[in-house]
Amino acid sequence: MSRAVEEVNRRMLRARDAIDRTYAEPLDVPTLARIACVSQAHFIRTFRATFGETPHRYLQRRRVERSMFLLRETDRSLTDICLDVGFTSLGTFSRTFRDIVGEAPSAYRRRGAAAEAPTCFVMAWTRPSSFGEARPR
Amino acid sequence: MLNAITISHVWVLDQQEALDFYVGKLGLEVAEDQDLGFMRWLTVRVPGDPGRRILLEKPGPPSMDEAAAAQIRELVTKGATGFTVGFSTDDCQKTYETLVARGVEFTQEPTTREYGTDVGLRDPFGNHIRIVQMAAQPAQA
Numbered sequence: 001m002s003r004a005v006e007e008v009n010r011r012m013l014r015a016r017d018a019i020d021r022t023y024a025e026p027l028d029v030p031t032l033a034r035i036a037c038v039s040q041a042h043f044i045r046t047f048r049a050t051f052g053e054t055p056h057r058y059l060q061r062r063r064v065e066r067s068m069f070l071l072r073e074t075d076r077s078l079t080d081i082c083l084d085v086g087f088t089s090l091g092t093f094s095r096t097f098r099d100i101v102g103e104a105p106s107a108y109r110r111r112g113a114a115a116e117a118p119t120c121f122v123m124a125w126t127r128p129s130s131f132g133e134a135r136p137r
Numbered sequence: 138m139l140n141a142i143t144i145s146h147v148w149v150l151d152q153q154e155a156l157d158f159y160v161g162k163l164g165l166e167v168a169e170d171q172d173l174g175f176m177r178w179l180t181v182r183v184p185g186d187p188g189r190r191i192l193l194e195k196p197g198p199p200s201m202d203e204a205a206a207a208q209i210r211e212l213v214t215k216g217a218t219g220f221t222v223g224f225s226t227d228d229c230q231k232t233y234e235t236l237v238a239r240g241v242e243f244t245q246e247p248t249t250r251e252y253g254t255d256v257g258l259r260d261p262f263g264n265h266i267r268i269v270q271m272a273a274q275p276a277q278a
Contacts, residue, residue, distance in 0.1 A: 006150065009214035013263050016216070017244045050215055 011036045012050040015043070016058065023062040024086040029055070063087060064100050065127040071109040078105055100128045144180065146192040147221050148213050150262045152179050155193040158261050162239045163224075165191075175199055183224065191222060214263045221264040229254040229270035 015036040019027060032055060033043035047055045063085040070081045082093035097105045149155035156179070159165045165181040168190045172178075180190040196206040212218050226232045229247050233256050237243065244265070245257035255269035 006210050006214040009211060010263055013214065013216045013259070014242070017242075017259070021244060021246075 008038075008046060009050055011038065012047055015047065015055070016051060019055065019059050019062055023059060023066060024084060026086070027059060059086075060096055061100060061127050064097050067093070067097065067105065068101070068108060068126065068128070071105055081105075141188060143188060144190045144192055145222065146194045147260070147264055148196055148209055148218065148262070149193045149260075149264075150195070150210055150213065152177055152193055152195055154261055155179070156181075159191070159193065162236065162241055163266075216259070216263050216265060218264065221260070221266055223267045223269060226268050226270050229256060229268060232256075232268060 015032045018032060018035050029040050029043055032047075033040045036043055036046075038046060044054055044056075047058075051058065053061075066085040067081050070076060070084065074081075076084075078093075079090055082090050085093075087093035087096070094105060097108070101108055147155075156167070159181050160167060164184070166184050168180040168182045168187075170177070170179050177195070179193045181193060182190045196209040197203065198206070201209075209218075233243070233247050236258070241258055242261075243256060243258045245255075247254050247256050251272065253269050253271040255267055258266050258268070260266060
C-alpha cells in the first residue's frame with residue numbers, strides 16, 4: 001500500500017459520490033473521469049478495481065434503488081419514475097430492474113415496505129446487491 | 138450503568154490536516170492536544186458541548202503494524218468505513234452554505250425527510266459525516 005493508492009481511492013470515491021448525487025442526470029465516462037482526475041481509459045478499470053463493479057453497474061443499482069424508493073413511497077406512474085431516476089426508456093428500466101431485483105417494478109410495488117432512516121443509509125443499505133448475481137447489460 | 142457517550146474516534150490519515158478540517162472548516166474546537174510519546178492524543182469537540190469528544194486517531198505503529206494501518210487507510214479513502222459521526226444544527230441550510238463557502242466536499246445537499254433536514258459530507262480522508270436539523274417535534278398533548 002502506498003500513498004498513491006490512497007490518493008486514487010479518494011478520487012474514485014469522489015466520482016462515486018457524484019454518481020450517488022447526480023444519478024438522475026445523463027452521466028458519462030468523460031465527466032466522471034474528470035472528477036476522478038484520471039484518463040477515460042483508466043477510469044472504468046480503476047473504478048472496478050476500487051469498488052468491485054463497473055461505474056455503469058454502480059449507476060444502474062443507484063437508479064434502481066431510487067426507483068424502489070419511489071415505487072414504495074409514491075403512487076407515481078412507472079414511466080414517471082423511470083424517467084425520474086435517469087432511465088431514458090421504460091424497456092431498459094423494466095429489464096434492468098428485473099435483472100437486479102428479481103421481479104418486475106409493478107410486482108415490487110405491490111409488496112413494497114417502507115423504510116425510514118437517513119436517506120444515505122436507505123440508499124446504501126437498500127441498494128440492490130449485484131456483486132455477481134446479476135450480469136450488467 | 139452507563140450514562141453518556143464521552144468520546145468516540147475517527148481514523149485520520151494526517152492529524153494536522155484533520156485539525157485544518159475539523160477545527161478550521163467544521164468549526165469544532167480542540168479539547169486536548171498532548172504528545173504522549175507513543176501517540177499524539179488529539180481530541181476535538183463542538184463548542185458548548187464539553188461532554189463529548191472525538192479522538193482524531195492516526196492508524197499506525199506501535200498500536201498496529203504498518204500493514205494493518207495501510208489497510209485502514211485504504212478502507213477510509215475508498216469510503217468503506219461506513220458512517221463516521223453525526224452532528225446536529227439549528228439551521229441546516231445556513232450551515233451547508235457556510236461550509237460550501239469554506240470548500241467542504243458535500244455528498245448530499247440539504248434533504249428534507251420526516252425526521253428533519255440533513256446533509257452528507259466527507260472529511261479530507263473519505264470519512265462520511267452527516268449534519269441534521271431535527272424536525273420540530275409535535276407538542277405532546
